[in-house]
Amino acid sequence: MRVVAAAAQARTAVEIGSDAGVTALWMLRGMLPDGVLTTIDPDAARQRAAKTAFADEEVASSRTRVITRPPLDVLPRLTDGAYDLVLVAVDPLVLAPHVEAAVRLLREGGVLGIVDPALSGRVADPTRLEAPTVAVRETAHAVRADERLVPAMVPTGDGLLLAVRRAPRHPSA
Secondary structure (H helix, E strand, O other): OHHHHHHOOOOEEEEEOOOOOHHHHHHHHHOOOOOEEEEEOOOHHHHHHHHHHHHHOOOOHHHEEEEOOOHHHHHHHOOOOOEEEEEEOOOHHHHHHHHHHHHHHEEEEEEEEEEOOOOOOOOOOOOOOOHHHHHHHHHHHHHHHOOOEEEEEEOOOOOEEEEEEOOOOOOOO
């Protein structure tokens, strides 16, 4: 995520699902020095762990916004097209609405990241029909079909689905 943040020249980023702050730290390391990361997670224990990680790494408090609320309550309040990077790491069953909200937040040229879209290889297996697998598969197909996005799968761990928000296409004259 450090490389992705650096490539996007990220000054503004959102992390949906903070876990313990490790990914956020990598994002911050790649962001511009004055960049601000907003991390949103409803789990107070995870957000405390993220704050501790930021403090341990001596990240200036002005560089992070830690919001302990359900992301779908917070995301509509964030500004459309104002973010350089949005990373989504949520339960597969609620992935689709979080991804749609993330795309809305991205500026043209901004990068969407979806964590673990392979689900240990289950998504690629069409015989796997468990609800989480189907939800991730459908979301990945929607990202691929979305004309606003240019997607690519990065084969690391359980994968990282990246997509760049493209400029609107204008019909030919």
